[in-house]
Amino acid sequence: MVNKVKNMFALTDTGAKGVVKASVASFFMYIAYILPMMIMMYFVYQVLGDGASAALTYVGGLVIVSIVMYVLINYAYNTTYSETYKEAANLRVLIANTLKSLPLSYFSRHNISDLSQTVMQDVADMEHALSHAIPEIFGFIAYFIFISVGLVAAVPLLGLALISPIIISALLLLTSKKLQVRVTTKYFYKLRENADAFQEAIEMHQEIKSYGQEEAVRDNIRNKIEDTEKLHVKTEFAQALPTTCSTTIIRFSLGLTVLVGTILYSSGQLSLLFFVGYIIAATRIIDGISGIYMNMAEVMYLDARIKRIRELYNEPLQEGEECKLDNYDISFKDVTFAYNEDNKVLEGVSFEAKQGEVTALIGPSGCGKTTALRLMSRLYDYDSGSIVIGGRDIKSIDTESLFENISIVFQDVSLFNTSVMDNIRIGRYDATDDEVKEAARMANCEEFIDRLPEGYDTLIGEDGMNLSGGERQRISIARAILKDAPVILLDEISVSLDVENEMKIQESLKHLIKGKTVVIISHRLKSVEGVDKIVVMNHGKVESEGRHRELLEKSDLYRTMIDRAGMIESYTY
Numbered sequence: 001m002v003n004k005v006k007n008m009f010a011l012t013d014t015g016a017k018g019v020v021k022a023s024v025a026s027f028f029m030y031i032a033y034i035l036p037m038m039i040m041m042y043f044v045y046q047v048l049g050d051g052a053s054a055a056l057t058y059v060g061g062l063v064i065v066s067i068v069m070y071v072l073i074n075y076a077y078n079t080t081y082s083e084t085y086k087e088a089a090n091l092r093v094l095i096a097n098t099l100k101s102l103p104l105s106y107f108s109r110h111n112i113s114d115l116s117q118t119v120m121q122d123v124a125d126m127e128h129a130l131s132h133a134i135p136e137i138f139g140f141i142a143y144f145i146f147i148s149v150g151l152v153a154a155v156p157l158l159g160l161a162l163i164s165p166i167i168i169s170a171l172l173l174l175t176s177k178k179l180q181v182r183v184t185t186k187y188f189y190k191l192r193e194n195a196d197a198f199q200e201a202i203e204m205h206q207e208i209k210s211y212g213q214e215e216a217v218r219d220n221i222r223n224k225i226e227d228t229e230k231l232h233v234k235t236e237f238a239q240a241l242p243t244t245c246s247t248t249i250i251r252f253s254l255g256l257t258v259l260v261g262t263i264l265y266s267s268g269q270l271s272l273l274f275f276v277g278y279i280i281a282a283t284r285i286i287d288g289i290s291g292i293y294m295n296m297a298e299v300m301y302l303d304a305r306i307k308r309i310r311e312l313y314n315e316p317l318q319e320g321e322e323c324k325l326d327n328y329d330i331s332f333k334d335v336t337f338a339y340n341e342d343n344k345v346l347e348g349v350s351f352e353a354k355q356g357e358v359t360a361l362i363g364p365s366g367c368g369k370t371t372a373l374r375l376m377s378r379l380y381d382y383d384s385g386s387i388v389i390g391g392r393d394i395k396s397i398d399t400e401s402l403f404e405n406i407s408i409v410f411q412d413v414s415l416f417n418t419s420v421m422d423n424i425r426i427g428r429y430d431a432t433d434d435e436v437k438e439a440a441r442m443a444n445c446e447e448f449i450d451r452l453p454e455g456y457d458t459l460i461g462e463d464g465m466n467l468s469g470g471e472r473q474r475i476s477i478a479r480a481i482l483k484d485a486p487v488i489l490l491d492e493i494s495v496s497l498d499v500e501n502e503m504k505i506q507e508s509l510k511h512l513i514k515g516k517t518v519v520i521i522s523h524r525l526k527s528v529e530g531v532d533k534i535v536v537m538n539h540g541k542v543e544s545e546g547r548h549r550e551l552l553e554k555s556d557l558y559r560t561m562i563d564r565a566g567m568i569e570s571y572t573y
Helices: 002-009 013-047 051-100 104-109 112-154 156-175 177-203 205-210 214-266 272-301 303-314 369-376 399-403 420-425 433-442 446-451 469-483 499-512 548-554 556-570
Strands: 330-340 343-353 358-362 384-389 406-409 487-491 517-521 533-538 541-546
Touching (some): 002 112, 013 051, 013 272, 051 112, 112 156, 112 272, 156 177, 156 214, 156 272, 343 358, 343 369, 343 517, 358 369, 369 487, 369 517, 406 469, 420 433, 433 446, 533 548, 533 556, 541 556
Parallel strands (some): 358 517, 406 487
Antiparallel strands (some): 330 384, 533 541
16 A cells, blocks of 8 residues: 555655555544534434433533544644655655756756756645645545445445445546646646746846847747646636536435435335434535545646656666775776767767876867766766776766765856855865965965955855856866865866966966876867877767877877967957
8 A cells, every 4th residue: 555655646655654644544534523423313313212311421422522533633633744744855855865866967858947846846736735635535535435335234225325426426537537637737837838938038138138039039928828828728627527527416416315315214214313314424425525526636736746756766866885996097998978869979989097197188069078077077977888987987986975086177167146255165165264265366266356345255146147257267166176186177167267367277277286187178279288198089989199299190180170279379350
């Protein structure tokens, strides 16, 4: 039962057990609600015999029932909500841990806003369903079966008259579930599509305005909203029609109960007391089902959310074990990688980056240089071949253990909306203020930091919006310097820097890279002429490798790139 609930709603083991407990509690709560009716019927039965003693029994029974109801309802409430909130927290932690263990390739295939929705809104919707809809549905089903057995056993014909319309109604609703889920899921993804369009319009506002596309974008969004509203109407209709029909059929339960009960009572086969009791039972069951149908609609609406969470769980995780490396040589052996099946970025790539040396990866745009850097830092996992660091396959190393040994500076810098000091300290959280400032000095950050209103305590804005591109890049370099890892990966670090700042940073890097494994990508070929090894890549493969003078002699591609770089440097507008 627990495993079935776990798979059905993409829950943790604890959450599935909690749902079962909450459902049992809900069942007892429904039972508690019928106890006063049972006491009343017993009282009426006794009054017909001995009025004096019946009254005393009735009062005593009410007291006992009140106590029992309080205990059961309190237990149901505490069980349901305590288990629900525990599971909501567990789901968020589990999703966060899963996301942490996924390769970067997963995030390149999925919209970040969708992932945020999964963590926050999807779990919040699950939380509400777990605390209200799901336990009540399961509890009521168990309660209905329990009561139905008793009703049919007591008076078979009357019991069947009461429950038959309810069963037919439930079957109709279940058969329409597929249609309801399909249209609801379509509407759900349409809303997500609209959210993405709104977000894109906000993020690209500058480009939209500069190219005079405001009206076109506005019309596009308006059309999307209109289509969504039409789909919303269809969704509501698809949900309302089966529910309305089912609700209408349920009402026949009371009518059939009265009709069959009247016939049986008239023929002397049924006492008045039982007749009234079945009418009350039909009323209570119908009232309960009306609420349950609303809960079922909520659960059906969860299908898209459950599917998204389940897909996340099924993604292959980056696993490995903690370990300490003896050396930091990096070796690519026949490595193949593709972002998707039809687009191979690397194919049979082999080269070595030795500890104590600087290795440069160069080549035309799109040749796979940055991808190779991401693979050796295990932001992505390669498809075939092997990447070995310190004698160990990189896939066998826990990502946290691996990242402790790697400092990365990518072309696209990500900064947090905190102070300059905190942004640099990301390189090493236990660093002192003096150590942070020294790293900033080595990265040539002091000049612009001193100009900021509050110096190192200045908030830099969302993604560093208050800083220039070069300033953001230098903060990223300061992080790497502060971390002082044995492996340093530099991807176009000078792309946003002027010549003066680039020279100063290069001087700082000379002290940083001693005895370390350094892999660098740079479009400024002049800056890599003196490195220990140059790996020339083209079309996802290694075209040649060696030192600058060697490559000038044996690599046509390298000579062409050097010539073009010279032409660019001499170009004037």
